[in-house]
Amino acid sequence: MVDGPDVTLITPTASMSVDRHGGRAKCLQRLVRLDMPVPPTVALSFAAVRGIAEGRMPDMTAILAAFAADDLLSVRPSSQDPDWGGPGAVLNIGMCDAALERLIPRLGEEAACSLYLRFIQSYAVEVARLDPEEFHLPERPDRAALAQALAAYEAEMDAPFPQDPGQQLAEVLRSMARAWDGTSARLLRQARGAPAEAGLGLVVQRMALGVGQGSCGSGVIQRVSSESGEPQIIGRYLSQSQGRDALRNGARALYLTRDPRGPSLEETEPEIFAALLDFGDLGRVRLREEMEISFTIEEGRLAILDAIRVQRSARAAVRIAVALAEDGVIPRDEALMRVQPQALAELLHSQVDPNAPREVLGEGMGASPGAAAGRIVLSAAEAQAAAARGEDCVLIRRETSPEDIRGMHVARAVVTLRGGLTSHAAVIGRGIGLPCVVGASDLVIDKRKGKVTGPGGTMRAGDIVTVDGAAGQILMGAPPLRAAELGEAYKTLLKWADARRDIGVRANADTPQDAQTARLFHAEGIGLCRTEHMFFEGERLGVMREMIFAGTEAARRAGLERLLPMQKADFIELFRIMAGMPVCIRLFDPPLHEFLPRDKAGLRDLAEGLGLPLAEVEAQVEAISEYNPMLGLRGVRLGLTYPEVIDMQARAIFEAVAELGREGAEVTPEIMLPLVSAMREVELVKARIEAIAAAVRAETGNALTYRLGVMVETPRAALRAGDIACHAQFLSFGTNDLTQMTYGLSRDDAGRFMSAYVRQGIYEEDPFHTLDQEGVGELISIGAARSRERDARVTLSICGEHGGSREAIRFCRQQGFDYVSCSPFRVPLARLSAAQLAIEATGAPA
Ligand code: PEP
Numbered sequence: 154m155v156d157g158p159d160v161t162l163i164t165p166t167a168s169m170s171v172d173r174h175g176g177r178a179k180c181l182q183r184l185v186r187l188d189m190p191v192p193p194t195v196a197l198s199f200a201a202v203r204g205i206a207e208g209r210m211p212d213m214t215a216i217l218a219a220f221a222a223d224d225l226l227s228v229r230p231s232s233q234d235p236d237w238g239g240p241g242a243v244l245n246i247g248m249c250d251a252a253l254e255r256l257i258p259r260l261g262e263e264a265a266c267s268l269y270l271r272f273i274q275s276y277a278v279e280v281a282r283l284d285p286e287e288f289h290l291p292e293r294p295d296r297a298a299l300a301q302a303l304a305a306y307e308a309e310m311d312a313p314f315p316q317d318p319g320q321q322l323a324e325v326l327r328s329m330a331r332a333w334d335g336t337s338a339r340l341l342r343q344a345r346g347a348p349a350e351a352g353l354g355l356v357v358q359r360m361a362l363g364v365g366q367g368s369c370g371s372g373v374i375q376r377v378s379s380e381s382g383e384p385q386i387i388g389r390y391l392s393q394s395q396g397r398d399a400l401r402n403g404a405r406a407l408y409l410t411r412d413p414r415g416p417s418l419e420e421t422e423p424e425i426f427a428a429l430l431d432f433g434d435l436g437r438v439r440l441r442e443e444m445e446i447s448f449t450i451e452e453g454r455l456a457i458l459d460a461i462r463v464q465r466s467a468r469a470a471v472r473i474a475v476a477l478a479e480d481g482v483i484p485r486d487e488a489l490m491r492v493q494p495q496a497l498a499e500l501l502h503s504q505v506d507p508n509a510p511r512e513v514l515g516e517g518m519g520a521s522p523g524a525a526a527g528r529i530v531l532s533a534a535e536a537q538a539a540a541a542r543g544e545d546c547v548l549i550r551r552e553t554s555p556e557d558i559r560g561m562h563v564a565r566a567v568v569t570l571r572g573g574l575t576s577h578a579a580v581i582g583r584g585i586g587l588p589c590v591v592g593a594s595d596l597v598i599d600k601r602k603g604k605v606t607g608p609g610g611t612m613r614a615g616d617i618v619t620v621d622g623a624a625g626q627i628l629m630g631a632p633p634l635r636a637a638e639l640g641e642a643y644k645t646l647l648k649w650a651d652a653r654r655d656i657g658v659r660a661n662a663d664t665p666q667d668a669q670t671a672r673l674f675h676a677e678g679i680g681l682c683r684t685e686h687m688f689f690e691g692e693r694l695g696v697m698r699e700m701i702f703a704g705t706e707a708a709r710r711a712g713l714e715r716l717l718p719m720q721k722a723d724f725i726e727l728f729r730i731m732a733g734m735p736v737c738i739r740l741f742d743p744p745l746h747e748f749l750p751r752d753k754a755g756l757r758d759l760a761e762g763l764g765l766p767l768a769e770v771e772a773q774v775e776a777i778s779e780y781n782p783m784l785g786l787r788g789v790r791l792g793l794t795y796p797e798v799i800d801m802q803a804r805a806i807f808e809a810v811a812e813l814g815r816e817g818a819e820v821t822p823e824i825m826l827p828l829v830s831a832m833r834e835v836e837l838v839k840a841r842i843e844a845i846a847a848a849v850r851a852e853t854g855n856a857l858t859y860r861l862g863v864m865v866e867t868p869r870a871a872l873r874a875g876d877i878a879c880h881a882q883f884l885s886f887g888t889n890d891l892t893q894m895t896y897g898l899s900r901d902d903a904g905r906f907m908s909a910y911v912r913q914g915i916y917e918e919d920p921f922h923t924l925d926q927e928g929v930g931e932l933i934s935i936g937a938a939r940s941r942e943r944d945a946r947v948t949l950s951i952c953g954e955h956g957g958s959r960e961a962i963r964f965c966r967q968q969g970f971d972y973v974s975c976s977p978f979r980v981p982l983a984r985l986s987a988a989q990l991a992i993e994a995t996g997a998p999a
């Protein structure tokens with residue numbers, strides 16, 4: 154009897170579940186329920202297979218009794234999630250000398266010998282663990298080849314090939330159960346997300362032979378493309394074959410649909426072909442999924458052996474989920490839940506073809522996804538020169554600084570040897586969608602000789618490399634890439650996501666180009682415009698430097714006067730692009746020395762430009778340099794030390810608003826103060842900004858309004874958020890600096906030891922990558938609660954690099970935040986994650 158909980162004949166009513174018997178066994182039961190012609194199958198539960206591995210065999214006589222005495226059997230793995238893999242299938246169990254003689258009259262000698270030889274081969278390799286080299290399938294499967302294979306087996310094992318089908322089956326079950334417990338199988342499935350204790354089920358099925366007289370063969374069929382997800386009948390059929398032979402022997406396989414290149418199953422077996430299409434349609438609707446069906450034709454009769462989820466690229470996953478929902482097969486919520494947000498990154502950026510071989514020069518942290526190839530350049534100037542020649546280039550630097558911005562903009566990808574996930578290169582890379590690898594500490598740059606050396610070899614400036622910003626690899630040469638492509642299904646899915654989510658998603662966008670990207674990805678406004686990035690371009694850098702070198706307030710003001718129209722033009726363009734959506738402008742943040750050249754040649758150029766002696770310029774640079782610039786004169790401190798900078802920025806914002814007002818467009822800008830640590834800072838700056846607003850109101854007659862907010866990125870600002878909220882209408886948590894300061898961990902240097910820290914479990918994850926909810930999160934909760942106690946209307950958000958991640962969005966939803974803001978290219982991922990979290994919170998679809 155095989156109707157126990159652990160050894161179960163698959164019938165429509167048998168008690169079976171994915172959690173006990175695995176996905177394949179459960180799916181076979183569904184096929185049986187749909188009346189598909191599935192050969193008799195017995196499922197062994199996880200518990201049964203665990204027992205087998207530990208030496209407790211199930212009742213083999215009962216299992217065999219489920220089949221006819223002469224049946225050949227197959228055993229296939231059935232893990233909970235098919236992606237977790239499992240041991241390879243073993244076919245033709247039961248082949249022995251007696252079976253050979255029995256089958257020859259029915260199948261012919263060649264076919265019968267072939268079955269026996271195949272079984273000896275897989276038994277020798279999979280069960281007896283003999284050298285596969287010794288057990289090739291011969292060209293001519295005849296009695297002589299058989300005798301040779303049996304002799305080879307006996308010679309290796311010192312025992313004849315087992316002739317008892319019961320013993321054969323028991324040995325196959327035992328070897329598959331043990332293989333699942335092996336170290337390599339465990340590591341492999343854990344790498345695919347399986348828990349350590351994941352179970353394995355097995356299915357024992359009567360073989361539908363696929364070889365013999367008349368119409369015999371096997372194949373696979375699916376009704377969508379794995380690449381695009383578009384409807385397309387795909388598969389192969391091979392006459393006189395078994396298992397997945399049809400896929401291996403591509404040249405001899407038949408096409409499924411009519412094809413000018415050769416004969417097809419549709420022509421040779423029209424009825425069977427039509428039945429397969431019907432089963433595909435039925436499976437799609439009733440199993441609510443696109444399935445790849447494995448089938449066999451046994452002497453003219455169709456048998457369905459198995460069905461698994463169609464393998465799919467990210468693009469196909471989106472297309473399939475949307476099509477199933479549009480056809481009413483699954484609800485929209487389920488379609489939203491079926492697509493991994495991370496998969497969208499594959500649609501937004503080009504990828505290295507997953508099938509392409511990789512020659513890795515070196516590795517680091519994948520800081521900005523996408524892949525691009527170009528010639529190696531070792532400085533921003535060389536990048537610009539390469540771009541001027543129309544050449545694609547990859548910029549490889551020890552680290553990047555704001556000075557490299559223009560080089561980065563023209564490069565196809567950027568690699569830095571130092572830095573972590575919130576370092577300059579990483580933030581800019583993500584912002585502009587540039588593939589970027591940081592912390593590639595196994596690379597060595599020899600700038601003088603123009604060489605880059607890594608574990609994979611040495612390359613020269615001008616050689617072609619490819620950066621895979623998702624995998625964190627620098628590859629030698631140019632493997633084939635897959636282009637980014639959004640498509641209609643993507644748009645539909647994200648429209649559904651927007652209807653479902655309950656937290657806003659804005660973009661961090663510094664330039665008009667970023668803002669365009671933000672619009673393209675349907676951000677609901679700009680959550681962080683880092684205004685300093687506007688001053689690294691073209692003549693602005695020069696004016697900025699003059700301003701920094703101005704000795705007096707009057708001279709500084711003169712420099713700022715020249716910057717004002719440029720800054721105003723920036724804001725007009727941003728407001729226009731964002732068309733009435735909120736734009737949060739952060740006042741000047743970085744320490745001033747970031748605008749100064751770092752090397753001698755740059756200092757000489759600067760001295761020339763300013764008409765000053767080099768020594769004087771050097772002395773001034775020295776005078777403004779700080780031991781800890783990230784904790785020094787930056788953020789609001791800079792604005793309070795040189796208030797004329799705030800005046801200029803506020804005026805530029807308000808004059809831009811007034812100018813758009815003249816065109817009939819209404820804009821309510823948001824002004825945000827960086828690196829605040831005390832309420833008084835806010836009070837002072839607020840008074841200053843209000844004075845400028847009043848002046849512009851008087852000058853222009855525009856009754857402009859604005860919102861003033863604070864970026865909470867020091868622990869003290871979080872703790873004193875109650876006071877700060879007296880003067881701020883919104884608080885945005887800058888989790889990059891807040892993480893840096895909470896841990897006392899430099900965001901630019903952490904990359905050096907972060908992987909060792911994570912490996913040893915000191916930190917569970919890189920806190921610059923995954924929001925630390927215990928520490929940084931507690932400060933955010935405190936800040937949120939204290940600010941709300943003071944003023945319940947305060948708008949709360951997060952704008953550090955964590956903003957787009959699922960875990961940070963979950964945290965912000967729990968805290969009741971209004972929105973998250975992230976790099977433009979992460980906006981689609983954030984929109985989908987937010988929808989999934991809302992669905993999860995209201996009960997995931999069945
Ligand atoms: C932050 O500190 O979280 C932030 C968004 O600002 P920046 O990265 O410009 O310091």
Ligand code: MG
Nearest residue numbers: 866887889890
């Ligand atoms: Mg910051």
